[in-house]
Every structure is written in C-alpha cells, then in structure tokens.
Amino acid sequence: MIVITAPTGNIGHQVVDTVLAAGEPVRVIARDPARLRADVRERVEVVQGSHGDGQVVAQAFDGADAVFWLLPSDPRAADANEAFLGFTRPAAEAMRGLGVKRVVDVSALGRGTPQAGAAGHVTASLAMDDLIASTGVAFRALAASGFMENVLRQVQTIKERGRFFDVISPDRELRLVATRDIAAVAARLLLDATWTGQEEIPLLGPENLSYNDIAAVISEVLGTSVRYERIPARALADRLTARGMSGAMVQSMLDMMAAKENGLDDAIVRTPRHATDTPTTFRQWCEEVLKPAVHASGRQP
Template sequence: MRIAVSTPNGNVGRHVTRMLVQSGVRPVLLMRHPEHLSDELRDYVDVAAADSWHPDEVIAATRGVDAVYWVDPTPFSADPLGDYARATEAIVGAVRENGLSRVVFQSSVGAEKRGGAGEIDGLASTEAALDELAASSERDLDVCHLRCGYFFSNLALGLAALRAGDLETVLPLDQGMPWVAPRDIAEVVALTLLSTAWSGRRVQAVHGPENLSWAHVASLLTSELGHDVTVRRVEDDVMRQRYLEAGLPPALGEALLGMSTGLRDDFTPEQKRSLVSTTPTTLRSWVRDELIPLL
C-alpha cells in the first residue's frame, strides 16, 4: 500500500512518518517546502511538493497513492473557514481523481456538532465532504475520522506565559476535557492506516489518558516547572482582545475563540471515553520530556 502523509513536519505528522518508515513503508511526504526534509529521512521516503491548500498540487502529488493521512493545515488568514474549504477541496479532489481508497483524517472533538465550534467547524466540513464521497456510488472509499482531544503541545505555544506563570482561559477552571500527546495520536494514525480490520466509515476518538481541567493542569505545571503557575478565567471579550492585540485578523480570532466557547456549554463528546479512545502518555511525562527542554 502506497501511503501519503500530509504535514509531515507537524506535531503529529513527524511521528507518523517515522512510525511508517519503521513498519517498512516508504511514505510519500506532501511538503510545502521539500527543502525542509531532514537528512535522516532522505533514504526512506519520497517527497512531493504540494501545498495542502492547492487542490491541483495535492492531486498531482497523490497520483499512484492508495491511502493518505490528511491534516487540514492550520489557517493564519483573514478567512480561516475559507482556508479549510480549500483544504477540503484538495483532499476530495485527490480521492476523486486518483482513486485513493483510504483516508485517515485528523479531526477534533467537537466536529460532531457540525457547527458552532469556531475553527473546528472547518474540520467538520471536511468530515462531511469525505462522508458524502464515501457514501456515493462513484468511489469505494474507507475513511476514518480521528476526533482528537486538546494537544499537550498547545502549551508550547505560550512559553513566555509559562515562564511568567500566568495563563488565561475562557473555560471554567474545573471543567475537564480530553488532553492528548501528539505522539499518541500518531500511533493511532499509523495503526489505522496499516490495519486491514476495518472498512467503510469509522470515527475514532483519541482522548489521552484522562480528562484534565485547567486547575489540574496549573497544579501539575507548578510542581514540574519549579515555580507557581496560575490559570485565570477571563471573559470572552478579554480573550478576543488578546487575539486582536497579537495581530490576528478578527475572523481568525473569532474562530480560535469559538473552539473553546463552542465546547464550553452543554457539550458532550459523541465518543465516550473507553479502552479504544484512551491513550497512554500522561501530561506529566510530556512536560518532563518535551516542554521543560523548551523552557
């Protein structure tokens, strides 16, 4: 089976690539900047220049491919949902034009709402488009949506705030939610790509080892970082202003804010925590192995 990997340098994709190589697969890496390929991978992978927002490039890069691990790139523009629409067009076009038979799509907890969850709505649109394609008579397609929890690696986006010990959220401090290590997601991706035990449409939650609240996270960070770390709950308008002060386009700020507010009130994940959705890496071990070296 010929497997393509999008965003191979991402938090999850870099692990997926190595896992596939270690399993004996020679993956095709879809890279916006092929020159950024690490030297250690050159003898084990093929590289195709492709921007995941450009359907023609993705279609050309996936000719001869059977399966793909697909990630909608993180938008940075003034039209974030438009960016998701372009990424959706790219993967749908690749399936249609090249006869891809399997897609493992990195989605998110909250995509099941199909609206009202900010940036996650873009992932929901990709899910829906792939489902429609799989249900049609024109293509024999197996598709698995991985509904992932909150990435541990999101903490690394605010290193200055962590050093200062001052974090903010719009969520209730005692509200638990799934948190997960990117490497654990990658393991599920690789196993799902390679498994012959499933077909059709599948939804797989990736919930990490336990639900965590921001109060619990602050306590853990305090004990591991060696200084007090507090998390304050702020009003939505305060967080909205933070995004604007950081220079984000208003629509992108709203999309980011909506990921939290959309899952804050009266939301229960469609997939309950189970043996299937629970992955092993704890936040404490991730902080020790990956966050502290960055600080």
C-alpha cells in the first residue's frame, strides 16, 4: 500500500496518476475528497481529514509500505518552524509506531550551506526532514530548487503589463525545476521497494537561468516583450501581507529569498544525473504550461 498526501495539489495529483498507472494500491489523505477527480476516487482508498491530525495519519499509515509526504502551505501560521515541524510530528509518530517502511518527501536545497541556518521556509523544511529521518524509516528527501510553476502566480501581470516581479537580482542565476519532474522522481521511488537508508536527492532542473534569462524566454515563447523588474523586499512584504500572510510567514519568506540571493542553492554541482532526473527545460515548460495559461486568462499581453 502506497499512501499519498496532498493528492489534489500541483505535485500530489501527478504522483497519484503515475502510481495508479503502475497498478499499485493507493490510499490518499484528503480534507475534501470531492476535489479528487471522479476516476481517481473510484480507484483509491480515501482517508478524509488533515495529514497533520494524529488520528488521520494513524488510520492512513496502518499497513503502509511507502508514504509520499508533502506539507501543505500555511500562510497564516504564527511560526514557520512550527508550521513545518508541528504539522509533521503526528505523522512522524505514526511512521515510527506503525512500521512504515519508506518515506519520500518534498523539501528544499540548502543543507550544509552557511545560509541554511537562517533561510526561513528552507530552514524549517530541513528541520522537517531531520524529524522524519529520526523515525528510522528508509527516507528520500527530494531537495527541490525553485518551481517553474511559481511564474504562474504572475500570469495576470505578464498578460496585462508585460512584466513580472521578485526581489532577486536580475542577473542572479537560479535553478528551476518543473513539478512534473518532481512528481516523476517521487513516483519512481514510491514504486521501487528495493531502496534502503536515508538520502537527500537534489532536483535542480537541467539549466541555470537568471530572471533576465527567464524574461527573454517568456518573451520569445509568447511573441511579445516581457521584462523582469526587481522590487524591494518591503514591497514584497506588503503584497504578501495584503494577501493575508502572517507577519512570521512573511519574514520567513523574505529570509528565504535573501538566502537564495546569497547562494543558498549553489552548493550542489549539476551532474548529468540531475538533468536526467529533471529534464524539463524552462522553454519547454513555457510552451506547454505558461503559454496556455496566458491564453486561458484572456488576450496575450
């Protein structure tokens, strides 16, 4: 039995589809089972509730061979560490007590760097990995770089203003990975019952791109000029606060972005294996995901 958390999310639903296609029995934890596609609901066992609830995870993990652990976003949390660790503690207890054999989670790059101790969300994510590892399960932490899908948050400004915004320097090279590639690696590990031990697997994407490079690719794919504009950290904080994010989580986000600016993601040197694991280029992603999203939101910029 393979248990998948966050099965309706951007990564989780892709993991579900791949594991089901392989013919393995799947159990999912879902707050709202109605959000599952009808064809998925017919083929999985559903445990309703939050995977931060001890009773829910105890029910879901009973008899589980493998678990895919994906933390939900909690923008209103009072503390970033507690958002990650507090939510995961009941699951860690269930993993230990119920003899779960293998766990795969989605985490972040940065372990071992000078920036990792004060990197907001990333620092908390690495602490979550340590908590899961402490249970003694066979464990793979998928240390992902920035998601290409984050660009989708700015589809409207790209469409209407021909711009997108962030606090990172325009020439600062970044690693970007498509969620489809994260899901593919996760599903491969969940379906493989032979691995043991504990390991971090960096997911870097096939190339480094600055925001200026990203703007150039978007412009070419959309056939119109799109440029990147760097904004002050305070402006980002104001935007996040206006969307309802708590002060603690805003600061955690700013700390993470500052750490990335200062080299948080740079410690891992890309190898051919990294490109094989995460082959989707940003241009391919723009053609297949961003461009349709822009069209769906109305006329092109």
